[in-house]
Amino acid sequence: MRYKQASCDASSDPRWQSVVERDASSDGCFVYSVATTGVYCRPSCPSRLARAENVHFHATPAEAEQAGFRPCKRCKPDQVALAQQHAARVAQACRMIDASKTILTLDTLAKQAGMSKFHFHRLFRRITGVTPHAYAEASRAQRLRATLPSQKSVTNAIYDAGFNANSRFYTKADQTLGMTAKKYKEGGTAMRIRFALGESRMGSILVAQSERGICAILLGDDPAALLEDVQARFPKAEFIGGDERFETLVAQVVGLIEEPGAGLQLPLDLQGTLFQQRVWQTLNEIPPGETATYTQIAERIGSPKAVRAVAGACAANPLAVAIPCHRVVRIGGDLAGYRWGLERKQALLALEAQWCDRKK
Numbered sequence: 001m002r003y004k005q006a007s008c009d010a011s012s013d014p015r016w017q018s019v020v021e022r023d024a025s026s027d028g029c030f031v032y033s034v035a036t037t038g039v040y041c042r043p044s045c046p047s048r049l050a051r052a053e054n055v056h057f058h059a060t061p062a063e064a065e066q067a068g069f070r071p072c073k074r075c076k077p078d079q080v081a082l083a084q085q086h087a088a089r090v091a092q093a094c095r096m097i098d099a100s101k102t103i104l105t106l107d108t109l110a111k112q113a114g115m116s117k118f119h120f121h122r123l124f125r126r127i128t129g130v131t132p133h134a135y136a137e138a139s140r141a142q143r144l145r146a147t148l149p150s151q152k153s154v155t156n157a158i159y160d161a162g163f164n165a166n167s168r169f170y171t172k173a174d175q176t177l178g179m180t181a182k183k184y185k186e187g188g189t190a191m192r193i194r195f196a197l198g199e200s201r202m203g204s205i206l207v208a209q210s211e212r213g214i215c216a217i218l219l220g221d222d223p224a225a226l227l228e229d230v231q232a233r234f235p236k237a238e239f240i241g242g243d244e245r246f247e248t249l250v251a252q253v254v255g256l257i258e259e260p261g262a263g264l265q266l267p268l269d270l271q272g273t274l275f276q277q278r279v280w281q282t283l284n285e286i287p288p289g290e291t292a293t294y295t296q297i298a299e300r301i302g303s304p305k306a307v308r309a310v311a312g313a314c315a316a317n318p319l320a321v322a323i324p325c326h327r328v329v330r331i332g333g334d335l336a337g338y339r340w341g342l343e344r345k346q347a348l349l350a351l352e353a354q355w356c357d358r359k360k
Helices: 015-020 061-066 082-099 106-113 117-128 132-150 154-160 166-170 173-177 181-185 223-233 244-258 274-283 294-300 307-315 342-359
Strands: 031-034 039-041 055-058 192-200 203-209 214-220 238-241
Touching: 015 055, 031 061, 039 061, 055 061, 082 106, 082 117, 082 132, 106 117, 106 132, 117 132, 132 274, 192 214, 192 223, 192 244, 203 223, 203 244, 214 223, 223 238, 244 342, 274 294, 274 307, 294 307
Parallel strands: 192 238
Antiparallel strands: 031 039, 031 055, 192 203, 203 214
């Protein structure tokens, strides 16, 4: 059989690097054929690397077969990739958890996925970043947050969300909602949030503090927009403009921009999912003047496949500078999206580099 020859050296194609690295995340995006063997493979194929001049890229397996190539017997590119199969099973398990009013047992979930309990538990944690039980707890809390404001009573909302007893919920209410269930239902009624606005070389800055600690550090160009942002979370909360004592907190945050190694020695009120909390904690471990990629953060929290979820957690960070999401970059060092603008991200990194140079 005659095989279609590669039209040019594949090494000039950006997809070639995925083949060299056997990047499983590129599986499903394209396949490549080898003129000397007559087969086509996934990017992650473990077979010996072909010479670039013999390689040609195809958008789909069907396209490769139309060109006269047959599927590799090792990586089976004409079949659903194992990683995709695993992801589909975990996604199905997540849908089951989200739809259930009770926390499903590991036995039930593993049986539905057709796996052993040990294998399913390990796979679920690797793909989602959390255990099945932790995911179920977070799903239940999310249902409560979504339904609590519209329910006639807190008790009805608690049971509808899947909590079997009021007492079990109330032991975790503060952690789940950041306040009592009654206050949350009423949109933050009786909740007091002190705030102050200031200016820094990053533009306008707003610092807000709940009874638990600093709950927001926002950057922007318009002070009024920053205040609207924090008020939108709890429309019925009482916002109190900062007095002279509170404004010293703003000065500390501004000082953190100038002296990033000083740290912010203040209690924080961080409300987020379990996964977001893990990401934010890991961000705090990146030293000033250094950066980490989204992939590296995902690996450090033990969830190498959760790169997009890591990016989402960075975007949801409510505490600019204090939780240094500006230190997370793309592979290669390119700057990715930043909630408060790429120019600010670049400026913060430049300031930290200068600070490190002064410390040498």
